[in-house]
Amino acid sequence: MDVVRLQNIVFSWGKDAPLIDIPSFSLGKGERVFLQGASGSGKSTLLNLITGLLTPEAGHMYVNDVDVAQLSMLRRDRFRADNIGFVFQSFNLLPYLSLLDNVVLPCRFSTLRKQKAIERDGSVKRSAQRLLSELGLASQLKTNQPVIQLSVGQQQRVAVARALIGSPRLLIADEPTSALDADSRQQFLDLLLREVKTQNSTLLLVSHDPVLGERFDRSVSLSHINSVAVAQGVNNAA
Numbered sequence: 001m002d003v004v005r006l007q008n009i010v011f012s013w014g015k016d017a018p019l020i021d022i023p024s025f026s027l028g029k030g031e032r033v034f035l036q037g038a039s040g041s042g043k044s045t046l047l048n049l050i051t052g053l054l055t056p057e058a059g060h061m062y063v064n065d066v067d068v069a070q071l072s073m074l075r076r077d078r079f080r081a082d083n084i085g086f087v088f089q090s091f092n093l094l095p096y097l098s099l100l101d102n103v104v105l106p107c108r109f110s111t112l113r114k115q116k117a118i119e120r121d122g123s124v125k126r127s128a129q130r131l132l133s134e135l136g137l138a139s140q141l142k143t144n145q146p147v148i149q150l151s152v153g154q155q156q157r158v159a160v161a162r163a164l165i166g167s168p169r170l171l172i173a174d175e176p177t178s179a180l181d182a183d184s185r186q187q188f189l190d191l192l193l194r195e196v197k198t199q200n201s202t203l204l205l206v207s208h209d210p211v212l213g214e215r216f217d218r219s220v221s222l223s224h225i226n227s228v229a230v231a232q233g234v235n236n237a238a
C-alpha cells in the first residue's frame with residue numbers, strides 16, 4: 001500500500017508560473033526515500049504540499065488514501081497531527097520546556113498518537129522515556145533539563161523522538177542534518193533509519209548531502225519527478 005500518492009499535482013506561488021507539476025509520485029509503506037534537488041527547486045514546497053500546509057491548484061494528494069487537499073483546514077490539522085511526524089532543520093523545539101515535555105507534545109494534539117504510545121509502552125511518558133533512551137539521552141532524561149541547555153546534536157535527537165512518538169505513518173525530515181558535522185550526520189542517520197524501521201513508518205528526507213542518499217531505499221531527484229524545469233536553481237545536490 002502507498003502511504004503517499006501524488007497525482008497531477010500543480011502548485012505556483014501567487015501569480016508566478018508553476019513551480020511544481022508532478023504527474024505521479026508515491027511512497028510505499030515503510031519505504032525510506034531521499035529527496036534531493038537544486039536550491040530553490042521546490043523541495044520544501046513539496047514537503048509542505050504533502051503535509052497539507054499548502055494547497056495545490058490542481059491534482060490529488062493522497063496520504064493514507066485520504067486526499068489531504070480536499071479536507072477543511074481544521075480536519076487537515078487533525079489529520080497531520082495524527083499521521084505525520086516532522087523533523088526540521090531548526091528543530092522547532094520549545095526551548096524552555098524539558099526534553100520529556102517536548103517529546104510528549106504530539107500526543108497532546110493527537111488522540112490517535114496518544115493511544116498508540118499507550119498501547120506500545122503503557123503510557124505516553126514511558127513511550128517518551130523509551131525513545132529518548134534509545135536515542136542516547138538517558139542521562140539527560142534523569143535531570144530532565146530544558147532543551148535549551150542541550151547541545152545541537154542532543155536537541156536534534158529530541159526532535160527525532162518527538163517526531164516518532166505515537167508511531168506516525170509518515171515522517172518528513174527537511175534538512176535535519178545541516179547543523180551537524182560529518183560523523184554526527186552518519187550517527188544521526190543511523191538512529192533515524194533504525195527507529196523508522198522499527199516503527200515501519202515511511203520516511204521522506206530532504207538533504208543537500210548526496211552521500212546520505214546511499215543509506216536510503218531510494219533516492220529521488222526533484223527534477224526527475226517535476227515537469228517544471230527550475231532554471232534559477234543552483235544545483236548543489238549533484
Ligand SMILES: Nc1ncnc2c1ncn2[C@@H]1O[C@H](COP(=O)(O)OP(=O)(O)OP(=O)(O)O)[C@@H](O)[C@H]1O
Binds near residue numbers: 037
Ligand atoms: N512563502 C513563499 N512565498 C513566495 N515564494 C516562495 C515562498 N516559499 C518559497 N518560495 C519560492 O519557491 C521557490 C522554491 O523554494 P523552496 O524553499 O521550496 O526550495 P528548496 O528546493 O527547498 O530550496 P533550498 O534547497 O534552498 O532550501 C523559491 O523560488 C522560493 O523563492
